[in-house]
Amino acid sequence: MEKNNNKAVIKYNRWGYIFLIPFVVTYVIFQLIPLCSTIYNSFFENYRSGLTQIGPNFVGLENYKALLGGGELLGYLKNTLIMWVLGFVPQIFFSLLLGAWFSDPALRLKCQRFFKTVIYLPNLIMASAFAMLFFTLFSDTGPVNDILIGLGIIHQPYQFMIHVGSVRGLVAFMNFIMWFGNTTILLLAGMLGIDSSLYEAAEVDGASATQIFYRITLPLLKPILLYVMVTSLIGGLQMFDVPQILTNGNGDPMRSAMTMIMYLNKHLYSKNYGMGGALSVLLFFVTGVLSIIIFKTMNQPEKEAK
Amino acid sequence: MDTMNYKASRGMNIHARRIISYVVLVILTVLCLIWFYILMINATRSHGEMTRGFTPFPSTHLIENLHNVMHGTLPIAAGMRNSIFVSVCCAILCTYFSTMTAYAVHVYDFKLKKFMATFILAVMMIPGQVTALGFLRLIDRIGMDDSLTPLIIPSIASPIVYFYMKQYMESNLPSSLIEAARIDGSNEFKTFNWICVPLMKPAIAVQAIFTFVSTWNNYFTPALVLHTDTKKTLPVLIAQLRSADFLKFDMGQVYAMIAFSIFPVIVVYLLLSKYIVGGVTAGGVKG
Numbered sequence: 001m002e003k004n005n006n007k008a009v010i011k012y013n014r015w016g017y018i019f020l021i022p023f024v025v026t027y028v029i030f031q032l033i034p035l036c037s038t039i040y041n042s043f044f045e046n047y048r049s050g051l052t053q054i055g056p057n058f059v060g061l062e063n064y065k066a067l068l069g070g071g072e073l074l075g076y077l078k079n080t081l082i083m084w085v086l087g088f089v090p091q092i093f094f095s096l097l098l099g100a101w102f103s104d105p106a107l108r109l110k111c112q113r114f115f116k117t118v119i120y121l122p123n124l125i126m127a128s129a130f131a132m133l134f135f136t137l138f139s140d141t142g143p144v145n146d147i148l149i150g151l152g153i154i155h156q157p158y159q160f161m162i163h164v165g166s167v168r169g170l171v172a173f174m175n176f177i178m179w180f181g182n183t184t185i186l187l188l189a190g191m192l193g194i195d196s197s198l199y200e201a202a203e204v205d206g207a208s209a210t211q212i213f214y215r216i217t218l219p220l221l222k223p224i225l226l227y228v229m230v231t232s233l234i235g236g237l238q239m240f241d242v243p244q245i246l247t248n249g250n251g252d253p254m255r256s257a258m259t260m261i262m263y264l265n266k267h268l269y270s271k272n273y274g275m276g277g278a279l280s281v282l283l284f285f286v287t288g289v290l291s292i293i294i295f296k297t298m299n300q301p302e303k304e305a306k
Numbered sequence: 307m308d309t310m311n312y313k314a315s316r317g318m319n320i321h322a323r324r325i326i327s328y329v330v331l332v333i334l335t336v337l338c339l340i341w342f343y344i345l346m347i348n349a350t351r352s353h354g355e356m357t358r359g360f361t362p363f364p365s366t367h368l369i370e371n372l373h374n375v376m377h378g379t380l381p382i383a384a385g386m387r388n389s390i391f392v393s394v395c396c397a398i399l400c401t402y403f404s405t406m407t408a409y410a411v412h413v414y415d416f417k418l419k420k421f422m423a424t425f426i427l428a429v430m431m432i433p434g435q436v437t438a439l440g441f442l443r444l445i446d447r448i449g450m451d452d453s454l455t456p457l458i459i460p461s462i463a464s465p466i467v468y469f470y471m472k473q474y475m476e477s478n479l480p481s482s483l484i485e486a487a488r489i490d491g492s493n494e495f496k497t498f499n500w501i502c503v504p505l506m507k508p509a510i511a512v513q514a515i516f517t518f519v520s521t522w523n524n525y526f527t528p529a530l531v532l533h534t535d536t537k538k539t540l541p542v543l544i545a546q547l548r549s550a551d552f553l554k555f556d557m558g559q560v561y562a563m564i565a566f567s568i569f570p571v572i573v574v575y576l577l578l579s580k581y582i583v584g585g586v587t588a589g590g591v592k593g
Contacts, residue, residue: 016414016495025408027463028458031429034440041439046559068578094334101327106320117579118335120586124575126523128541129567132548133345136560143344143360150359185586209323216470238433241525241541245548261526268439268530276439277321284436291431 042277063278080259084236086172095183103191119181127241164256190224349565371562397518400461408471430465474509510583
């Protein structure tokens with residue numbers, strides 16, 4: 001009897017493999033093979049110079065040396081990080097603030113659903129269309145300049161697209177607007193998950209709202225805060241659509257808004273497979289290392305507490 | 307007396323805090339919506355009207371602008387068709403096969419189960435851009451360059467959607483149901499299609515919406531894969547609009563075209579916002 005049962009279970013369990021076939025086949029063909037091919041390509045010199053095809057010749061680590069030695073890449077990494085930080089700081093600030101307000105039973109905010117719906121909306125907008133919209137709105141003859149002149153704040157159009165600060169600021173601002181709703185909703189879920197008896201005890205002890213926020217909410221929210229930070233940083237390193245469309249792919253003024261993925265896109269577009277491959281591999285490692293570092297720092301204090 | 311004072315100050319505090327929070331919320335609401343408001347207004351105005359400066363009231367040229375967009379140099383109608391086709395196919399394939407993958411790992415017990423579960427989690431964070439180079443070379447070699455197929459098929463393997471489905475299954479798919487189906491003589495494939503998928507409907511709906519929207523918005527891969535104008539999706543056409551000599555364009559058309567690619571998503575969102583906002587917290591959607 002038992003043997004029979006076992007056989008039947010094994011027969012069923014074969015289906016586990018069968019149901020995995022679509023995922024595994026697709027993953028191997030469209031992700032794993034491309035990943036290996038990308039790494040493989042990074043060791044070759046393979047590009048077009050005018051009409052002549054150069055390579056593919058094996059060059060070892062030359063592509064990596066050229067990338068890291070050129071200084072160009074580090075500049076683009078710096079641009080990416082600057083724009084990410086400029087967008088992330090207000091994002092996390094307002095998300096924490098709104099999360100604390102929405103979850104505070106004493107405040108009893110009305111129209112919560114309306115506000116949540118509105119702040120999440122920009123997250124779903126096509127980033128390329130949103131960037132195009134900002135480009136038209138902030139162009140020299142665009143409505144923003146019209147309005148600012150109409151209000152008497154400035155006397156002639158401010159050229160948003162030729163100043164380093166304003167271009168980076170616009171990119172960061174768009175990222176902030178597009179992502180703070182998402183972050184708010186994630187943090188709010190974390191805050192609502194905190195045991196309410198902790199808050200009641202604190203209130204009985206006469207703690208103020210600020211004290212409760214810093215002493216109870218924030219420490220208990222650490223795991224989810226770090227999750228938000230990791231995913232946002234990884235997303236930030238992939239920043240592409242907004243600066244690409246806003247600056248028409250060249251990252252001007254003076255390449256100050258050129259991100260790493262825009263640089264990669266340039267290599268892919270011009271079919272420079274060697275450099276593109278090396279850049280992809282570097283991005284792969286940076287993403288991996290960053291997530292490991294942050295996940296580790298996130299786990300350490302918990303272990304000490306134990 | 308002391309306690310009364312204390313209570314009064316606390317009451318004032320709450321009142322003041324409530325006012326501050328409403329003010330901040332309203333400012334943020336305005337910051338989120340004003341761009342779309344200006345877009346909506348300007349999409350209804352003609353080029354001539356816009357050169358005379360901004361007014362906060364709509365005009366009467368919306369139909370004219372849309373007509374011009376439809377008959378302009380960029381094949382926007384084809385772009386809309388392509389975008390809808392790719393997004394719908396991705397939403398269906400991605401949710402169905404991710405549910406199937408999650409089902410395999412959740413229900414069955416086989417040798418490689420643990421390895422598969424860890425493997426999928428580990429590769430979840432790999433950004434698609436990193437493999438783009440190999441991906442482009444591959445589709446070049448197998449003759450899929452400049453077609454919509456390579457934008458659709460890869461969505462079958464989506465670790466993030468798999469993860470969401472697996473978590474949903476853990477709390478919503480009792481194994482007794484599957485055993486009961488087996489006793490009744492249903493084969494495994496039928497059990498999956500007629501017992502599991504209907505039970506997973508809420509999760510499938512949420513993920514279908516997210517997959518649809520992210521595919522609709524995707525710009526990086528389509529821009530590298532598609533070369534023929536009539537095969538391009540909306541984001542690629544928008545980018546083309548940006549690289550064209552901007553000042554020669556009829557601004558009414560530019561705004562109408564942006565509105566054309568943004569407002570369908572806004573309408574869908576407003577209709578389904580209840581499920582979408584709930585769905586964000588339920589699973590690990592990229593933040």
